[in-house]
Amino acid sequence: MGSHFQTIVDLDATSADAPTLAARGLDWLVEEGIVRAEGTDCVLGAPLGHPPGLLWAKAVGQEDWEPSDGLKIETGRTVFHGGQGDAMYAVCPHCAAHVDLFTEEGDTIADAWEPFGKAMETWHDTGRAAITCRRCSRAGDLTTWAWDDDYYAFGYLGFEFWDWPEFSPGFLSRFAHVLGGHRTVLVGGKL
Ligand SMILES: [Zn+2]
Structure with missing residues (x-):
């Protein structure tokens, strides 16, 4: 197991509406069966995250492997970045x-x-x-x-998934729609 992450950053969320959007995004992911509602010890850097749901494969392009870790939601002003390496x-x-x-x-x-x-x-x-x-x-x-x-993103809301196969474009666009059609960017990398 590595420590690879993919973070879906909402570029249009503000400090005021990030908590509401975080809840809306999580509700949708849970309804879709992509993550589970309960918190478990499954993410780096936080005590609890949301582990993969039974239907996690709906989110990914190729089911290369089963995601081992979960989702951490970041709200508040954050410089999201790709971890190791840098933007050339x-x-x-x-x-x-x-x-x-x-x-x-x-x-x-x-x-x-x-x-x-x-x-x-x-x-x-x-x-x-x-x-x-x-x-x-x-x-x-x-x-x-x-x-x-897409090494950097500057925003107030990020959905950080640890050790998942690569997300599909269809999932990313459905998720952006759930977030009110906001502009999103996928920041991925390793720590
Ligand atoms: Zn210029």
Whole structure:
């Protein structure tokens, strides 16, 4: 067993409505039989999570293996990230320029990375931060930048599943619908 995770992050949830949306998402997952309602010791970083339900396979693309661990729901302002590794580049929301953050050798490009690192700290503290693109000179809200391999997501609600096979696109779109048609992103990785 590894410690692989997939987190469905709701990009439109606010600090005010995240708890309600968390409950709605969980209710749906339980009704569908994808997770169980009761909490057990099945997630990293929290005493209790929701273990896989009998119909867990409805959520995944290929039933490569049976999920061993459960669901932890995160609410509150959170920098979601892919764990090991990092995003090699960020993508400007205006001009789609790729801003390289690391060299091919894996060294940080300090003057490129610095504004992003600062913006992440500011967003974590205040919930608002923007970065000016070096290519088009326009400022883009940190939450609207895209990332290599969807490595980062900035939001108030995440459904973090531990050690599940890869989710299917159909499941992800049904779940986004349950969340009111919100924009969601899947952040996955290992710890
Ligand atoms: Zn740009």
